[in-house]
Amino acid sequence: MTNISDLNIFRNIRKGDEDAFTLLFDTYYVPLCFFANKFLGDMDLSRSQVQQVFVDLWEKREKIDIAWSVKSYMYHAVRNRSIDFIRKNKYKVQLIEDVQDPLQTPFRDLVEEAELNARINDYINQLPGKCREIFILCRFEGLKYSEIAKKLNISVKTVEMQMGIALKKLRENINGYQMINLMTYILTKKK
Amino acid sequence: MNKRQVKVKSNNLQKETVNKNLNYIDILIGKSVSGNATSEEIEKLESWKNISENNLSLFTRSLKIWQGSEKIISKNQFHQDKIKLESAYSRYLAGKIRNIRRLSFIYKIAAILAFPIAFAIVWHFMGVTGEPEMLPDQICQITSPKGHVSKCILPDGTNVWINTESTIKYNASSFNNLREIHLEGEAYFEVISDPEKPFKVETIFAEVNVTGTAFNVLAYPSDDVFETVLAEGSVNLKFKSGTGNYLHMRPGQRAILNLNDFTIDLQYVDAEMFTSWRNGELIFKDDRLYDLLKELEKMHNVRFHLKDENIGEFRFRGMFSYNNNLIESLEKIKKTSGIDYYIKNKEVWLKKNDIDYQVD
Numbered sequence: 032m033t034n035i036s037d038l039n040i041f042r043n044i045r046k047g048d049e050d051a052f053t054l055l056f057d058t059y060y061v062p063l064c065f066f067a068n069k070f071l072g073d074m075d076l077s078r079s080q081v082q083q084v085f086v087d088l089w090e091k092r093e094k095i096d097i098a099w100s101v102k103s104y105m106y107h108a109v110r111n112r113s114i115d116f117i118r119k120n121k122y123k124v125q126l127i128e129d130v131q132d133p134l135q136t137p138f139r140d141l142v143e144e145a146e147l148n149a150r151i152n153d154y155i156n157q158l159p160g161k162c163r164e165i166f167i168l169c170r171f172e173g174l175k176y177s178e179i180a181k182k183l184n185i186s187v188k189t190v191e192m193q194m195g196i197a198l199k200k201l202r203e204n205i206n207g208y209q210m211i212n213l214m215t216y217i218l219t220k221k222k
Numbered sequence: 223m224n225k226r227q228v229k230v231k232s233n234n235l236q237k238e239t240v241n242k243n244l245n246y247i248d249i250l251i252g253k254s255v256s257g258n259a260t261s262e263e264i265e266k267l268e269s270w271k272n273i274s275e276n277n278l279s280l281f282t283r284s285l286k287i288w289q290g291s292e293k294i295i296s297k298n299q300f301h302q303d304k305i306k307l308e309s310a311y312s313r314y315l316a317g318k319i320r321n322i323r324r325l326s327f328i329y330k331i332a333a334i335l336a337f338p339i340a341f342a343i344v345w346h347f348m349g350v351t352g353e354p355e356m357l358p359d360q361i362c363q364i365t366s367p368k369g370h371v372s373k374c375i376l377p378d379g380t381n382v383w384i385n386t387e388s389t390i391k392y393n394a395s396s397f398n399n400l401r402e403i404h405l406e407g408e409a410y411f412e413v414i415s416d417p418e419k420p421f422k423v424e425t426i427f428a429e430v431n432v433t434g435t436a437f438n439v440l441a442y443p444s445d446d447v448f449e450t451v452l453a454e455g456s457v458n459l460k461f462k463s464g465t466g467n468y469l470h471m472r473p474g475q476r477a478i479l480n481l482n483d484f485t486i487d488l489q490y491v492d493a494e495m496f497t498s499w500r501n502g503e504l505i506f507k508d509d510r511l512y513d514l515l516k517e518l519e520k521m522h523n524v525r526f527h528l529k530d531e532n533i534g535e536f537r538f539r540g541m542f543s544y545n546n547n548l549i550e551s552l553e554k555i556k557k558t559s560g561i562d563y564y565i566k567n568k569e570v571w572l573k574k575n576d577i578d579y580q581v582d
Contacts, residue, residue, distance in 0.1 A: 148290065167294060198248060202283050
Protein backbone atom coordinates (compact mmCIF):
# COMPACT_ATOMS: atom_id res chain seq x y z
CA MET A 32 0.00 0.00 0.00
CA THR A 33 1.35 3.38 -0.95
CA ASN A 34 2.55 5.47 1.88
CA ILE A 35 1.74 9.13 2.00
CA SER A 36 5.36 10.18 2.10
CA ASP A 37 5.25 13.93 2.21
CA LEU A 38 7.64 15.20 -0.41
CA ASN A 39 6.80 12.46 -2.87
CA ILE A 40 3.10 13.20 -2.74
CA PHE A 41 3.58 16.83 -3.65
CA ARG A 42 6.20 16.06 -6.20
CA ASN A 43 3.86 13.63 -7.92
CA ILE A 44 0.88 15.92 -7.72
CA ARG A 45 2.96 18.62 -9.27
CA LYS A 46 3.54 16.33 -12.20
CA GLY A 47 -0.17 15.75 -12.54
CA ASP A 48 -0.33 12.35 -10.88
CA GLU A 49 -4.01 11.89 -10.15
CA ASP A 50 -3.51 8.84 -7.98
CA ALA A 51 -1.28 10.83 -5.69
CA PHE A 52 -3.92 13.51 -5.51
CA THR A 53 -6.57 10.98 -4.68
CA LEU A 54 -4.41 9.55 -1.92
CA LEU A 55 -4.02 13.02 -0.50
CA PHE A 56 -7.75 13.44 -0.53
CA ASP A 57 -8.43 10.07 1.09
CA THR A 58 -5.97 10.76 3.87
CA TYR A 59 -6.77 14.33 4.78
CA TYR A 60 -10.25 15.24 3.59
CA VAL A 61 -12.23 14.17 6.64
CA PRO A 62 -9.91 15.53 9.33
CA LEU A 63 -9.64 18.78 7.37
CA CYS A 64 -13.41 19.09 7.36
CA PHE A 65 -13.52 18.68 11.12
CA PHE A 66 -10.73 21.19 11.38
CA ALA A 67 -12.56 23.73 9.24
CA ASN A 68 -15.65 23.13 11.28
CA LYS A 69 -13.93 24.46 14.37
CA PHE A 70 -13.80 27.82 12.65
CA LEU A 71 -17.01 27.73 10.71
CA GLY A 72 -19.36 25.77 12.95
CA ASP A 73 -21.22 24.31 9.96
CA MET A 74 -20.21 20.96 8.56
CA ASP A 75 -21.82 21.42 5.14
CA LEU A 76 -20.02 24.69 4.73
CA SER A 77 -16.80 23.17 5.99
CA ARG A 78 -16.98 20.40 3.45
CA SER A 79 -17.45 22.75 0.55
CA GLN A 80 -14.63 25.00 1.73
CA VAL A 81 -12.25 22.08 2.04
CA GLN A 82 -13.25 20.82 -1.39
CA GLN A 83 -12.36 24.21 -2.77
CA VAL A 84 -8.96 23.98 -1.15
CA PHE A 85 -8.36 20.71 -2.98
CA VAL A 86 -9.55 22.16 -6.27
CA ASP A 87 -7.26 25.16 -5.87
CA LEU A 88 -4.39 22.87 -5.03
CA TRP A 89 -4.89 20.85 -8.17
CA GLU A 90 -5.32 23.85 -10.40
CA LYS A 91 -2.10 25.46 -9.29
CA ARG A 92 -0.26 22.23 -8.63
CA GLU A 93 2.73 23.19 -10.69
CA LYS A 94 3.43 26.10 -8.44
CA ILE A 95 3.36 24.20 -5.18
CA ASP A 96 6.19 24.99 -2.88
CA ILE A 97 7.19 21.55 -1.72
CA ALA A 98 9.35 22.72 1.12
CA TRP A 99 6.55 22.31 3.64
CA SER A 100 5.08 19.09 4.89
CA VAL A 101 1.92 18.06 3.15
CA LYS A 102 -0.05 18.01 6.37
CA SER A 103 1.12 21.44 7.41
CA TYR A 104 0.35 22.85 3.99
CA MET A 105 -3.16 21.45 3.92
CA TYR A 106 -4.13 22.51 7.40
CA HIS A 107 -2.78 25.99 6.93
CA ALA A 108 -4.58 26.31 3.62
CA VAL A 109 -7.85 25.31 5.24
CA ARG A 110 -7.27 27.60 8.17
CA ASN A 111 -6.55 30.56 5.93
CA ARG A 112 -9.54 29.88 3.81
CA SER A 113 -11.80 29.57 6.84
CA ILE A 114 -10.57 32.80 8.35
CA ASP A 115 -11.03 34.52 4.99
CA PHE A 116 -14.54 33.24 4.81
CA ILE A 117 -15.36 34.41 8.29
CA ARG A 118 -13.96 37.82 7.54
CA LYS A 119 -15.91 38.15 4.34
CA ASN A 120 -19.12 36.84 5.81
CA LYS A 121 -19.00 38.32 9.29
CA TYR A 122 -19.51 34.90 10.73
CA LYS A 123 -18.26 35.86 14.14
CA VAL A 124 -21.52 35.72 15.99
CA GLN A 125 -22.05 31.98 15.72
CA LEU A 126 -18.43 31.32 16.47
CA ILE A 127 -18.32 32.91 19.89
CA GLU A 128 -21.49 31.31 21.05
CA ASP A 129 -20.82 27.73 20.15
CA VAL A 130 -17.20 26.82 20.37
CA GLN A 131 -13.96 27.80 21.92
CA ASP A 132 -12.33 30.56 19.93
CA PRO A 133 -10.19 28.66 17.43
CA LEU A 134 -8.09 31.71 16.88
CA GLN A 135 -6.92 31.52 20.46
CA THR A 136 -6.24 27.83 20.58
CA PRO A 137 -2.79 26.70 19.46
CA PHE A 138 -2.77 25.50 15.87
CA ARG A 139 -1.34 22.12 16.79
CA ASP A 140 -4.06 21.38 19.29
CA LEU A 141 -6.74 22.12 16.76
CA VAL A 142 -5.08 19.78 14.30
CA GLU A 143 -4.88 17.00 16.86
CA GLU A 144 -8.51 17.47 17.82
CA ALA A 145 -9.54 17.34 14.19
CA GLU A 146 -7.63 14.12 13.70
CA LEU A 147 -9.34 12.63 16.69
CA ASN A 148 -12.74 13.76 15.48
CA ALA A 149 -11.97 12.07 12.20
CA ARG A 150 -10.98 8.85 13.91
CA ILE A 151 -14.14 8.76 15.99
CA ASN A 152 -16.10 9.54 12.85
CA ASP A 153 -14.47 6.60 11.19
CA TYR A 154 -15.39 4.21 14.00
CA ILE A 155 -18.95 5.46 14.03
CA ASN A 156 -19.16 4.71 10.33
CA GLN A 157 -17.87 1.23 11.04
CA LEU A 158 -20.59 0.37 13.54
CA PRO A 159 -22.89 -2.41 12.39
CA GLY A 160 -25.94 -1.23 10.42
CA LYS A 161 -28.80 -0.87 12.86
CA CYS A 162 -26.47 0.09 15.66
CA ARG A 163 -25.02 2.95 13.65
CA GLU A 164 -28.40 4.15 12.54
CA ILE A 165 -29.61 4.32 16.12
CA PHE A 166 -26.45 6.01 17.34
CA ILE A 167 -26.70 8.64 14.63
CA LEU A 168 -30.34 9.38 15.37
CA CYS A 169 -29.48 9.74 19.03
CA ARG A 170 -26.22 11.66 18.87
CA PHE A 171 -26.68 13.79 15.76
CA GLU A 172 -30.41 14.20 15.44
CA GLY A 173 -30.97 14.50 19.16
CA LEU A 174 -33.83 12.03 19.33
CA LYS A 175 -34.82 10.43 22.61
CA TYR A 176 -34.81 6.66 22.92
CA SER A 177 -38.57 6.49 22.75
CA GLU A 178 -38.60 8.63 19.62
CA ILE A 179 -36.02 6.44 17.99
CA ALA A 180 -37.95 3.32 18.87
CA LYS A 181 -41.06 4.76 17.33
CA LYS A 182 -39.30 5.96 14.23
CA LEU A 183 -37.61 2.66 13.52
CA ASN A 184 -40.49 0.54 14.70
CA ILE A 185 -38.46 -1.32 17.31
CA SER A 186 -38.60 -1.69 21.06
CA VAL A 187 -37.03 0.79 23.45
CA LYS A 188 -35.12 -2.12 24.91
CA THR A 189 -33.48 -2.69 21.55
CA VAL A 190 -32.49 0.96 21.38
CA GLU A 191 -31.01 0.79 24.85
CA MET A 192 -28.99 -2.27 23.98
CA GLN A 193 -27.73 -0.93 20.69
CA MET A 194 -26.65 2.33 22.25
CA GLY A 195 -24.79 0.37 24.88
CA ILE A 196 -23.06 -1.69 22.23
CA ALA A 197 -22.19 1.39 20.21
CA LEU A 198 -20.46 3.15 23.04
CA LYS A 199 -18.69 0.00 24.04
CA LYS A 200 -17.33 -0.56 20.56
CA LEU A 201 -16.23 3.05 20.25
CA ARG A 202 -14.55 2.89 23.58
CA GLU A 203 -12.66 -0.20 22.61
CA ASN A 204 -11.44 1.37 19.38
CA ILE A 205 -10.09 4.56 20.84
CA ASN A 206 -7.00 3.62 22.74
CA GLY A 207 -5.54 5.20 25.82
CA TYR A 208 -3.22 7.71 24.16
CA GLN A 209 -5.94 9.11 22.06
CA MET A 210 -8.10 9.25 25.10
CA ILE A 211 -5.71 11.64 26.81
CA ASN A 212 -6.02 14.04 23.94
CA LEU A 213 -9.73 13.64 24.03
CA MET A 214 -9.79 14.60 27.66
CA THR A 215 -7.78 17.75 27.05
CA TYR A 216 -10.10 18.66 24.24
CA ILE A 217 -13.20 18.21 26.32
CA LEU A 218 -11.81 20.17 29.21
CA THR A 219 -11.18 23.24 27.12
CA LYS A 220 -14.60 23.30 25.54
CA LYS A 221 -16.86 26.00 26.81
CA LYS A 222 -20.07 24.04 26.70
CA MET B 223 -27.13 -34.31 20.85
CA ASN B 224 -23.63 -34.85 19.51
CA LYS B 225 -20.52 -33.21 20.80
CA ARG B 226 -20.42 -30.52 18.20
CA GLN B 227 -23.82 -29.25 18.95
CA VAL B 228 -23.09 -29.13 22.63
CA LYS B 229 -20.03 -27.07 22.06
CA VAL B 230 -21.90 -24.55 20.04
CA LYS B 231 -24.57 -24.34 22.60
CA SER B 232 -22.24 -23.67 25.47
CA ASN B 233 -20.48 -20.96 23.52
CA ASN B 234 -23.74 -19.17 23.11
CA LEU B 235 -24.44 -19.46 26.79
CA GLN B 236 -21.08 -18.02 27.63
CA LYS B 237 -21.60 -15.14 25.27
CA GLU B 238 -24.98 -14.45 26.73
CA THR B 239 -23.71 -14.33 30.28
CA VAL B 240 -20.82 -12.10 29.49
CA ASN B 241 -22.99 -9.93 27.34
CA LYS B 242 -25.61 -9.72 30.03
CA ASN B 243 -23.15 -8.42 32.57
CA LEU B 244 -21.45 -5.93 30.37
CA ASN B 245 -24.55 -4.82 28.66
CA TYR B 246 -26.41 -3.78 31.75
CA ILE B 247 -23.81 -1.23 32.74
CA ASP B 248 -23.26 -0.31 29.13
CA ILE B 249 -26.96 0.33 28.79
CA LEU B 250 -26.90 2.55 31.84
CA ILE B 251 -23.90 4.42 30.55
CA GLY B 252 -25.60 4.87 27.20
CA LYS B 253 -28.70 6.24 28.79
CA SER B 254 -26.72 8.50 31.04
CA VAL B 255 -24.49 10.18 28.50
CA SER B 256 -27.31 10.63 26.02
CA GLY B 257 -29.66 12.07 28.61
CA ASN B 258 -32.10 9.20 28.58
CA ALA B 259 -31.55 7.93 32.13
CA THR B 260 -34.07 8.19 34.94
CA SER B 261 -32.90 9.61 38.26
CA GLU B 262 -32.97 6.09 39.67
CA GLU B 263 -30.70 4.86 36.94
CA ILE B 264 -28.34 7.78 37.45
CA GLU B 265 -28.01 6.89 41.12
CA LYS B 266 -27.34 3.25 40.31
CA LEU B 267 -24.64 4.34 37.96
CA GLU B 268 -23.07 6.64 40.57
CA SER B 269 -22.68 3.84 43.03
CA TRP B 270 -21.23 1.60 40.37
CA LYS B 271 -18.73 4.33 39.47
CA ASN B 272 -17.63 4.63 43.07
CA ILE B 273 -16.77 0.96 43.30
CA SER B 274 -13.45 1.26 41.50
CA GLU B 275 -11.08 3.43 39.47
CA ASN B 276 -11.72 1.20 36.51
CA ASN B 277 -15.42 1.81 36.63
CA LEU B 278 -15.00 5.52 36.87
CA SER B 279 -12.54 5.55 34.03
CA LEU B 280 -14.87 3.46 31.88
CA PHE B 281 -17.63 5.92 32.38
CA THR B 282 -15.45 8.95 31.76
CA ARG B 283 -14.16 7.56 28.52
CA SER B 284 -17.67 6.91 27.33
CA LEU B 285 -18.67 10.43 28.17
CA LYS B 286 -15.69 11.92 26.41
CA ILE B 287 -16.39 9.96 23.26
CA TRP B 288 -19.94 11.16 23.31
CA GLN B 289 -18.89 14.76 23.67
CA GLY B 290 -16.11 14.40 21.12
CA SER B 291 -18.42 13.38 18.33
CA GLU B 292 -20.57 16.38 17.59
CA LYS B 293 -20.58 16.05 13.83
CA ILE B 294 -20.60 13.22 11.40
CA ILE B 295 -19.41 12.74 7.86
CA SER B 296 -20.95 9.55 6.55
CA LYS B 297 -19.31 7.26 4.02
CA ASN B 298 -21.86 8.37 1.48
CA GLN B 299 -21.06 11.99 2.00
CA PHE B 300 -17.37 11.26 1.68
CA HIS B 301 -17.87 9.53 -1.64
CA GLN B 302 -20.20 12.23 -2.90
CA ASP B 303 -17.65 14.88 -2.03
CA LYS B 304 -14.93 12.91 -3.72
CA ILE B 305 -16.91 12.63 -6.92
CA LYS B 306 -17.75 16.31 -6.80
CA LEU B 307 -14.08 17.08 -6.50
CA GLU B 308 -13.12 14.81 -9.35
CA SER B 309 -15.54 16.44 -11.71
CA ALA B 310 -14.35 19.82 -10.56
CA TYR B 311 -10.76 19.14 -11.44
CA SER B 312 -11.64 17.68 -14.78
CA ARG B 313 -10.59 14.15 -14.23
CA TYR B 314 -13.38 12.98 -16.45
CA LEU B 315 -13.57 15.54 -19.19
CA ALA B 316 -15.89 15.02 -22.07
CA GLY B 317 -15.14 11.34 -21.85
CA LYS B 318 -12.08 9.92 -20.22
CA ILE B 319 -8.42 10.51 -20.58
CA ARG B 320 -7.35 7.07 -21.60
CA ASN B 321 -3.68 7.13 -21.03
CA ILE B 322 -0.59 9.08 -21.64
CA ARG B 323 1.45 7.01 -23.97
CA ARG B 324 4.87 7.66 -25.12
CA LEU B 325 4.91 7.19 -28.87
CA SER B 326 8.25 5.71 -29.66
CA PHE B 327 9.21 5.91 -33.21
CA ILE B 328 11.12 2.85 -34.11
CA TYR B 329 12.90 3.63 -37.25
CA LYS B 330 12.44 0.41 -39.13
CA ILE B 331 13.78 1.84 -42.23
CA ALA B 332 11.90 0.20 -45.04
CA ALA B 333 12.55 2.99 -47.45
CA ILE B 334 14.31 6.23 -47.24
CA LEU B 335 13.19 8.76 -49.74
CA ALA B 336 16.20 10.55 -51.04
CA PHE B 337 15.40 14.18 -51.05
CA PRO B 338 17.10 16.82 -53.09
CA ILE B 339 18.01 19.70 -50.87
CA ALA B 340 16.45 22.19 -53.21
CA PHE B 341 13.07 20.82 -52.30
CA ALA B 342 13.57 20.59 -48.62
CA ILE B 343 13.49 24.10 -47.31
CA VAL B 344 12.05 26.19 -50.07
CA TRP B 345 8.92 27.83 -48.98
CA HIS B 346 6.44 29.54 -51.23
CA PHE B 347 3.34 31.33 -50.51
CA MET B 348 0.99 29.51 -52.78
CA GLY B 349 -0.42 32.67 -54.26
CA VAL B 350 -4.07 33.41 -54.27
CA THR B 351 -5.31 33.89 -50.77
CA GLY B 352 -2.64 35.83 -48.94
CA GLU B 353 -4.98 38.80 -48.89
CA PRO B 354 -7.39 39.14 -46.02
CA GLU B 355 -10.94 40.04 -46.94
CA MET B 356 -12.52 42.81 -44.98
CA LEU B 357 -16.07 42.00 -43.98
CA PRO B 358 -18.37 44.30 -42.05
CA ASP B 359 -17.54 44.90 -38.36
CA GLN B 360 -13.89 44.79 -39.19
CA ILE B 361 -13.87 41.03 -39.29
CA CYS B 362 -10.89 39.63 -41.12
CA GLN B 363 -11.12 36.28 -42.75
CA ILE B 364 -8.25 34.37 -44.29
CA THR B 365 -8.80 31.16 -46.21
CA SER B 366 -6.43 28.66 -47.71
CA PRO B 367 -7.90 26.81 -50.64
CA LYS B 368 -7.34 23.15 -51.40
CA GLY B 369 -3.74 22.20 -51.82
CA HIS B 370 -2.39 25.46 -50.45
CA VAL B 371 -0.84 26.69 -47.27
CA SER B 372 -1.02 30.34 -46.32
CA LYS B 373 0.82 32.32 -43.77
CA CYS B 374 -0.21 35.55 -42.18
CA ILE B 375 0.78 37.83 -39.34
CA LEU B 376 -1.89 38.99 -36.94
CA PRO B 377 -2.04 42.58 -35.63
CA ASP B 378 -0.20 41.57 -32.46
CA GLY B 379 2.66 39.97 -34.34
CA THR B 380 1.49 36.40 -33.93
CA ASN B 381 2.38 34.15 -36.87
CA VAL B 382 -0.32 31.89 -38.23
CA TRP B 383 0.11 29.20 -40.86
CA ILE B 384 -3.16 28.11 -42.35
CA ASN B 385 -3.32 24.69 -43.92
CA THR B 386 -5.24 23.55 -46.96
CA GLU B 387 -8.99 24.14 -46.92
CA SER B 388 -8.91 26.06 -43.68
CA THR B 389 -10.15 29.44 -42.56
CA ILE B 390 -9.37 31.78 -39.74
CA LYS B 391 -11.50 34.72 -38.70
CA TYR B 392 -10.88 37.49 -36.22
CA ASN B 393 -12.26 40.86 -35.30
CA ALA B 394 -9.60 43.38 -36.24
CA SER B 395 -11.08 46.25 -34.28
CA SER B 396 -11.22 44.39 -30.98
CA PHE B 397 -8.11 42.30 -31.50
CA ASN B 398 -5.98 44.65 -29.44
CA ASN B 399 -7.99 43.86 -26.35
CA LEU B 400 -9.24 40.39 -27.00
CA ARG B 401 -7.03 38.13 -29.07
CA GLU B 402 -9.61 35.73 -30.31
CA ILE B 403 -9.35 33.66 -33.49
CA HIS B 404 -12.02 31.49 -34.94
CA LEU B 405 -10.61 28.48 -36.81
CA GLU B 406 -12.10 25.97 -39.18
CA GLY B 407 -9.58 23.44 -40.41
CA GLU B 408 -5.95 23.34 -39.38
CA ALA B 409 -3.56 26.08 -38.38
CA TYR B 410 -0.26 26.44 -36.62
CA PHE B 411 0.21 29.38 -34.28
CA GLU B 412 3.31 31.08 -32.92
CA VAL B 413 1.73 33.36 -30.38
CA ILE B 414 3.47 36.49 -29.20
CA SER B 415 3.61 36.33 -25.45
CA ASP B 416 1.35 38.77 -23.63
CA PRO B 417 0.10 37.62 -20.26
CA GLU B 418 -2.30 40.55 -20.10
CA LYS B 419 -4.03 39.53 -23.27
CA PRO B 420 -4.80 35.85 -23.39
CA PHE B 421 -4.92 34.39 -26.86
CA LYS B 422 -7.85 32.17 -27.67
CA VAL B 423 -8.41 29.88 -30.64
CA GLU B 424 -12.00 28.90 -31.00
CA THR B 425 -13.14 25.95 -33.04
CA ILE B 426 -16.42 24.17 -33.37
CA PHE B 427 -15.38 21.52 -30.83
CA ALA B 428 -13.14 23.22 -28.34
CA GLU B 429 -11.24 26.32 -27.31
CA VAL B 430 -7.52 26.65 -26.89
CA ASN B 431 -6.37 29.27 -24.40
CA VAL B 432 -2.79 30.47 -24.32
CA THR B 433 -0.65 33.42 -23.34
CA GLY B 434 2.42 32.84 -25.45
CA THR B 435 3.39 29.65 -27.08
CA ALA B 436 3.58 27.55 -30.27
CA PHE B 437 0.94 24.98 -31.05
CA ASN B 438 -1.08 23.27 -33.75
CA VAL B 439 -4.83 22.94 -33.87
CA LEU B 440 -6.61 20.46 -36.11
CA ALA B 441 -10.37 20.90 -36.31
CA TYR B 442 -11.91 20.31 -39.72
CA PRO B 443 -15.68 20.38 -39.16
CA SER B 444 -16.24 17.51 -41.59
CA ASP B 445 -13.86 15.17 -39.78
CA ASP B 446 -14.75 13.60 -36.50
CA VAL B 447 -11.56 14.53 -34.80
CA PHE B 448 -10.19 17.48 -32.91
CA GLU B 449 -6.46 17.54 -32.20
CA THR B 450 -4.03 19.89 -30.64
CA VAL B 451 -0.29 19.45 -30.59
CA LEU B 452 1.72 21.68 -28.31
CA ALA B 453 5.27 22.54 -29.34
CA GLU B 454 6.22 25.12 -26.74
CA GLY B 455 4.73 26.87 -23.76
CA SER B 456 1.45 25.73 -22.30
CA VAL B 457 -2.18 25.83 -23.27
CA ASN B 458 -5.52 25.08 -21.74
CA LEU B 459 -8.03 23.21 -23.83
CA LYS B 460 -11.64 23.71 -23.05
CA PHE B 461 -14.06 21.30 -24.64
CA LYS B 462 -17.42 22.57 -25.65
CA SER B 463 -19.40 19.50 -24.81
CA GLY B 464 -19.73 17.48 -21.67
CA THR B 465 -18.83 19.23 -18.47
CA GLY B 466 -16.88 21.96 -20.20
CA ASN B 467 -13.86 21.17 -18.12
CA TYR B 468 -10.42 21.98 -19.28
CA LEU B 469 -7.26 20.06 -20.03
CA HIS B 470 -3.93 21.62 -19.34
CA MET B 471 -1.36 20.63 -21.93
CA ARG B 472 2.40 20.53 -21.79
CA PRO B 473 4.96 20.73 -24.60
CA GLY B 474 5.29 17.59 -26.62
CA GLN B 475 1.74 16.52 -25.94
CA ARG B 476 -0.89 15.76 -28.50
CA ALA B 477 -4.51 15.70 -27.42
CA ILE B 478 -6.96 13.90 -29.68
CA LEU B 479 -10.65 14.23 -29.02
CA ASN B 480 -12.72 11.59 -30.74
CA LEU B 481 -16.19 12.94 -31.27
CA ASN B 482 -17.74 9.58 -31.95
CA ASP B 483 -17.21 8.05 -28.55
CA PHE B 484 -16.10 11.17 -26.69
CA THR B 485 -12.78 9.84 -25.56
CA ILE B 486 -9.54 11.71 -25.30
CA ASP B 487 -6.15 10.33 -26.11
CA LEU B 488 -3.18 12.14 -24.71
CA GLN B 489 0.15 11.26 -26.26
CA TYR B 490 3.71 12.41 -26.17
CA VAL B 491 4.87 13.12 -29.69
CA ASP B 492 7.57 14.80 -31.64
CA ALA B 493 5.68 18.02 -32.24
CA GLU B 494 7.66 18.77 -35.35
CA MET B 495 6.06 15.81 -37.08
CA PHE B 496 2.62 17.32 -36.75
CA THR B 497 3.51 20.84 -37.57
CA SER B 498 6.02 20.52 -40.37
CA TRP B 499 3.28 21.13 -42.91
CA ARG B 500 3.66 24.81 -42.23
CA ASN B 501 7.09 24.76 -43.76
CA GLY B 502 5.76 23.14 -46.86
CA GLU B 503 6.96 19.78 -45.72
CA LEU B 504 5.30 16.56 -44.87
CA ILE B 505 7.64 14.57 -42.71
CA PHE B 506 7.20 10.87 -42.34
CA LYS B 507 9.11 8.74 -39.92
CA ASP B 508 8.01 5.14 -40.09
CA ASP B 509 4.53 5.81 -41.37
CA ARG B 510 2.43 3.46 -43.41
CA LEU B 511 1.70 4.09 -47.05
CA TYR B 512 -1.94 4.45 -46.06
CA ASP B 513 -1.15 7.50 -43.95
CA LEU B 514 1.20 8.92 -46.48
CA LEU B 515 -1.42 8.69 -49.20
CA LYS B 516 -3.98 10.45 -47.05
CA GLU B 517 -1.68 13.44 -46.83
CA LEU B 518 -0.75 13.29 -50.48
CA GLU B 519 -4.41 13.25 -51.41
CA LYS B 520 -4.87 16.52 -49.58
CA MET B 521 -1.72 18.00 -50.96
CA HIS B 522 -2.31 17.15 -54.60
CA ASN B 523 -6.06 17.19 -54.52
CA VAL B 524 -6.39 13.78 -56.12
CA ARG B 525 -7.64 10.36 -55.05
CA PHE B 526 -5.40 7.37 -54.52
CA HIS B 527 -6.27 3.70 -54.75
CA LEU B 528 -4.30 0.58 -53.88
CA LYS B 529 -4.35 -2.22 -56.43
CA ASP B 530 -2.78 -4.58 -53.90
CA GLU B 531 -4.13 -4.12 -50.41
CA ASN B 532 -1.01 -5.19 -48.54
CA ILE B 533 1.23 -2.48 -49.92
CA GLY B 534 -0.67 -0.08 -47.69
CA GLU B 535 1.29 -1.37 -44.73
CA PHE B 536 4.62 -0.47 -46.27
CA ARG B 537 6.55 1.93 -44.04
CA PHE B 538 8.09 5.18 -45.19
CA ARG B 539 10.49 7.66 -43.82
CA GLY B 540 11.22 10.92 -45.54
CA MET B 541 9.87 14.23 -46.56
CA PHE B 542 7.52 15.51 -49.21
CA SER B 543 7.36 19.12 -50.10
CA TYR B 544 4.30 21.04 -51.12
CA ASN B 545 6.36 22.09 -54.05
CA ASN B 546 6.45 18.62 -55.50
CA ASN B 547 3.94 18.00 -58.18
CA LEU B 548 2.08 14.76 -58.23
CA ILE B 549 4.37 12.93 -60.62
CA GLU B 550 7.41 13.90 -58.63
CA SER B 551 5.85 12.44 -55.48
CA LEU B 552 4.85 9.22 -57.24
CA GLU B 553 8.32 8.83 -58.75
CA LYS B 554 9.79 9.24 -55.32
CA ILE B 555 7.65 6.46 -53.94
CA LYS B 556 8.51 4.21 -56.85
CA LYS B 557 12.23 4.82 -56.62
CA THR B 558 12.47 3.89 -53.01
CA SER B 559 9.96 1.13 -52.56
CA GLY B 560 9.31 -0.26 -55.96
CA ILE B 561 5.66 0.54 -55.71
CA ASP B 562 4.45 1.44 -59.17
CA TYR B 563 1.63 3.69 -60.21
CA TYR B 564 -0.70 4.47 -63.04
CA ILE B 565 -3.30 7.14 -63.52
CA LYS B 566 -6.80 6.30 -64.63
CA ASN B 567 -9.70 8.77 -64.85
CA LYS B 568 -7.72 11.40 -62.97
CA GLU B 569 -7.21 9.04 -60.06
CA VAL B 570 -4.01 7.34 -59.03
CA TRP B 571 -3.58 3.62 -58.61
CA LEU B 572 -0.65 2.10 -56.79
CA LYS B 573 0.47 -1.47 -57.25
CA LYS B 574 3.37 -3.69 -56.48
CA ASN B 575 6.05 -3.62 -59.08
CA ASP B 576 6.42 -6.92 -60.91
CA ILE B 577 10.12 -6.93 -60.24
CA ASP B 578 9.39 -7.74 -56.62
CA TYR B 579 7.89 -11.05 -57.46
CA GLN B 580 11.21 -12.80 -57.91
CA VAL B 581 11.22 -14.07 -54.33
CA ASP B 582 10.45 -17.75 -54.03
